[in-house]
Amino acid sequence: MLKKxxxxxxxxxxxxxxxxxxxxxxxxYEVICIDNLLxxxxxxxxxxxxxxxxxxxxxxxxxxxxxxxxxxxxEIYHFASPASPIDYLELPIQTLKVGALxxxxxxxxxxxxxxxxxxxxxxxxxxxxxEHPQKETYWGNVNPIGPRGVYDEAKRFxxxxxxxxxxxxxxDTHIVRIFNTYGPRMRAKDGRVVPAFINQALNNEDLTxxxxxxQTRSFCYVDDLIEGIYRLMQSDYHLPVNxxxxxxxxVLEFAEKIIxxxxxxxKIIFKDLPEDDPKIRQPDISLAKKLxxxxxxxxxxxxxxxxxxxxxxxxxxxx
Ligand code: UDP
Numbered sequence: 001m002l003k004k005x006x007x008x009x010x011x012x013x014x015x016x017x018x019x020x021x022x023x024x025x026x027x028x029y030e031v032i033c034i035d036n037l038l039x040x041x042x043x044x045x046x047x048x049x050x051x052x053x054x055x056x057x058x059x060x061x062x063x064x065x066x067x068x069x070x071x072x073x074x075e076i077y078h079f080a081s082p083a084s085p086i087d088y089l090e091l092p093i094q095t096l097k098v099g100a101l102x103x104x105x106x107x108x109x110x111x112x113x114x115x116x117x118x119x120x121x122x123x124x125x126x127x128x129x130x131e132h133p134q135k136e137t138y139w140g141n142v143n144p145i146g147p148r149g150v151y152d153e154a155k156r157f158x159x160x161x162x163x164x165x166x167x168x169x170x171x172d173t174h175i176v177r178i179f180n181t182y183g184p185r186m187r188a189k190d191g192r193v194v195p196a197f198i199n200q201a202l203n204n205e206d207l208t209x210x211x212x213x214x215q216t217r218s219f220c221y222v223d224d225l226i227e228g229i230y231r232l233m234q235s236d237y238h239l240p241v242n243x244x245x246x247x248x249x250x251v252l253e254f255a256e257k258i259i260x261x262x263x264x265x266x267k268i269i270f271k272d273l274p275e276d277d278p279k280i281r282q283p284d285i286s287l288a289k290k291l292x293x294x295x296x297x298x299x300x301x302x303x304x305x306x307x308x309x310x311x312x313x314x315x316x317x318x319x
Contacts, residue, residue, distance in 0.1 A: 004053075006030040006073055008115075010061050010106055011080030013040030015185045016120065016178070016222065020077055021048055023226045029053070029075075032067070036060035038094060039082050044185045061102040062094075065109050073113040075233060078106045079120040081155075085148060085274060086191035092150040099154025100161075107165045110173075118174040118233045119162045121240060123281055124152045125177060133248075133282040136177065136240050146276040159240060166238050174232050179244025179283045183222030183303060184310035193217065197255055198304075198311050201264035211273030213252030218282045220245035221303030224296040231292040244283035245296040261304055 007024050011017040012033025017040065024031050030053045033045060037058060048054045059065065061080055067073065080102055082088060082095045103119065110117040126134045127142030142152045159175055166173040182194040189195070200207045220243070228243035249257075255268050288294045 004028065004030055005075065006032070006071070007075040007077060008032045008034060008067070008073055008109070009077045009079060010034045010102070011040060011078075011120075013037060013042060013045050013056070014079065014083070015044070015183070015187070016181065016225070017077075017079040018044035018185055019183070019222050019226050020079065020229065021045060021054065023230060025051060025053060031055070032057060034059050034061060034065065035080065038091065039087055039187070039190070041187070061105050062097045063105070065105050067109060067113070073109070073115040075116045075118075076106060076110045076113075077118050077120070077229070077233070078103060081120070082151070084187075084190040084192045088151045089147055095150045096154045099151070099158045103158040103161055107161060107171065107173075111165065111169050111171055116172045116174070116233060117162070117165075118176060118229065119158055121159050121175050121177045122151070122155050123177055123179040123242070123244065123283065124148065125156050125159065126281075127152060128276060128278045129280060132280050133246065133284040134242065135284040136242055136287055143276050147274070148276050163238075173238055174235070175238075175240040176229050176232055177240050177242045178225065179220060179242065179281065180217045181220045181222055181225045181244070183307055186307070188311060188314065193251060193254065194219065194307065195311065197258040198262070198308055201258050201262040201266050202308070202311060202315060204265050206267045206269040207255045207259065208271050209251055209255050209268055210271050210277065212270065213255065213268075214250050215273070215277060216248050216250050216280045216282065217254070218245055218248040219254075219300060219303075220296055221298035224298050228288055228292060228294045231294050232288075235291060237291055241288050241291065242283040242285055243288055243294070244285065246282055246285055247300055248282040257300075258304070261301065262308055
């Protein structure tokens with residue numbers, strides 16, 4: 001009989017973390033979910049809590065993570081962090097601390113347990129990119145002292161310390177650079193474009209396009225992303241790998257698509273572009289294709305419909 005594997009997911013009550021916990025349980029892992037619920041939400045994991053293979057620990061990983069010596073941990077998925085531009089403005093110190101101190105503690109735990117480790121990094125390490133689409137070899141164009149710098153630099157530090165643990169301590173580490181991802185369990189009010197536009201449309205409010213709306217993003221459905229992350233964790237590749245969907249569009253086109261899909265009566269209005277908002281973003285996923293035999297499978301309309309259905313289902317809930 002195959003030995004049951006045990007994984008830890010930091011940020012496991014968040015959007016991506018909760019999908020990851022669910023994915024691992026479906027693969028018959030035992031899962032320990034650690035979250036301090038700063039931006040995570042217990043409602044994201046309430047359907048998992050009756051499963052005897054699932055454990056939730058409320059803890060801020062900026063502080064030492066205490067896991068019993070007796071417990072074997074095979075894999076650690078490090079996903080804890082605020083992840084929306086308005087979070088960075090409201091939680092700048094927490095964002096820096098979880099990316100730096102939290103990553104250090106999580107790597108320390110991985111070392112103590114001889115566990116495999118994967119860091120949730122981000123396309124934000126490329127900043128406002130001067131190379132397009134972005135390949136893993138691009139070093140980025142980041143403003144370290146701008147409002148987004150707290151996230152970008154924390155993740156760049158997190159990548160650096162992950163590589164240091166790999167090179168110095170020979171830890172089996174992986175780094176995924178996650179591009180814009182969407183799906184059920186995003187927070188309705190986290191300010192990111194997908195929940196913002198969908199909820200505005202569902203309430204027949206005007207859609208707030210920032211700037212002239214010509215900036216581009218490329219949207220990946222959460223299930224595709226999680227599959228790519230799992231495959232990367234099982235690989236023997238240690239340098240960063242982009243995971244995202246190269247289907248690129250302008251924010252204005254995206255707003256029009258949401259109005260059409262929701263049959264909303266909303267209009268589009270224009271607001272100021274936030275400082276350092278990247279003008280273009282599209283992942284080059286040739287490496288993930290070659291290395292992991294992975295590419296996104298979910299069509300944008302299908303994924304958006306599932307996301308719209310989710311937001312409809314929680315419309316009257318306080319989020
Ligand atoms: N955006 C927008 N209206 C909104 C929220 C976001 O036009 O209500 C734009 C934002 O300026 C950015 C893009 O949508 O160009 C994606 O923003 P998001 O906050 O989702 O994340 P980012 O990709 O910037 O990290």
